[in-house]
Amino acid sequence: MKIENIGDLQVLVQTASYGSLTAAAANLGITPAAASATLKRLENQLGVRLFERSTRAMRITSQGQILLDYAKRAFDLLEEGEASVSSDRAALVGILRVAAPSDLARNSLLPWFSEFLELHPGVQLALSVGDKVMDVMRDEVDLALRYGTLADSRLVARTIALSRPILCASPAYLQRHGAPQTPQDLLQHNCITFERAGKRHRLWRFAQNGVWTEVRVNGDRYVDDASLAREWAVAGAGILLKSMIDIRQELAAGTLLPLLTAWDTEPYPLHALLPSGRFVPGRVRALIDFLAEKFARAAATQTF
Known part of the structure; x- marks a missing residue:
């Protein structure tokens, strides 16, 4: 093991947290010179540079970030282990x-x-x-x-958990615009979209008898918070494709109604x-x- 004293890693963790060696040293109750010497010792033991130093701040390197992630987990496990051996119930x-x-x-x-x-x-x-x-x-x-x-x-x-998205809309929206009968009918409707996996989710997929159909939907509103998309749908703003887990309360209350129920959607x-x-x-x-x-x-x- 290259690191001779695991306590030295506390200097790494605190310096990364504060962005300052002086602040890290104050929090640990040691002098800045001692903290600096500890970091240099770690870098020498590992043969890598852990921080880029400047007059204003300490910026952690990519190698330092990797060690930091493991150090935090190590201290978490040590804390849990200490609690386990000192507690009858290992809380x-x-x-x-x-x-x-x-x-x-x-x-x-x-x-x-x-x-x-x-x-x-x-x-x-x-x-x-x-x-x-x-x-x-x-x-x-x-x-x-x-x-x-x-x-x-x-x-x-x-x-x-395993769910499937449900196509849905409020009774008020359906009263004004009618319900789609096929996936292609969605092209004539106002569809509410939101981010999924970091991207706007506009390509909705449906299957019937094993044959998949894709529809690139559009609408007058798009949001990066899916809970707001649900609220818009409940308010009657448009049609939504959403996980059953997230809208089960609205479906049970009837504030959202399922659509295209004869069509399957992809597992989610x-x-x-x-x-x-x-x-x-x-x-x-x-x-x-x-x-x-x-x-x-x-x-x-x-x-x-």
Whole structure:
């Protein structure tokens, strides 16, 4: 092992966090000279440059970022291990950094997260909500929930729910414009689109008797927050193609009505993504198992 003192990595973590060696040293209770010497020692041991230094800031290098990611996970695991050996019940502790799509968070996850935190009072949740795809490898995320096909083969993924998109519209919209009878009829309708996997999702696919049809839809509104797209649809602004998981409450209440029910849509899996399969804190594994069970119970009583 090249790194002789794992405590030296705290200087790396704090310097990256503050962007300043002086601030990192103050937080660690050591002198700036000692912090600087520690970083130089790490760089010599590894044979790489961890920071680009300037008079104004410390900018982490690509090699430094890789080590930083592993260092954070290592300290998380050490914290969890210390709590486990000092507790009769090996309680879960630490921060859970989770990224989730907006509609999924608002419609399903919020009460489940609250239940999980009540079960594990030693855990803190740091939730990032949005439909823009986060870089799980580089952002400070322990777990990302993401719909659709995965493009990054480096990620460790577990499918925790399987749904299909539902074409839908409000009763008010259908009263004004009528309901489409075939996918091609959507070309004559106002379709609400939103970002999916970081791109505007306009190519909607439907199948009947094993034959797939693609329609490039259009409309007068497009948004990067899928929950707003759902609200527009409920308000009667247009037709929406959305995961059954996200609109099941509106379908049950009748504020959105399913369309083209004789046509199939593509499976739309929900994945739990991890930056690494080797170092997974127990609290992350526990949350994934907890959410998988919740979705399984929901699927048993409702069609996803």
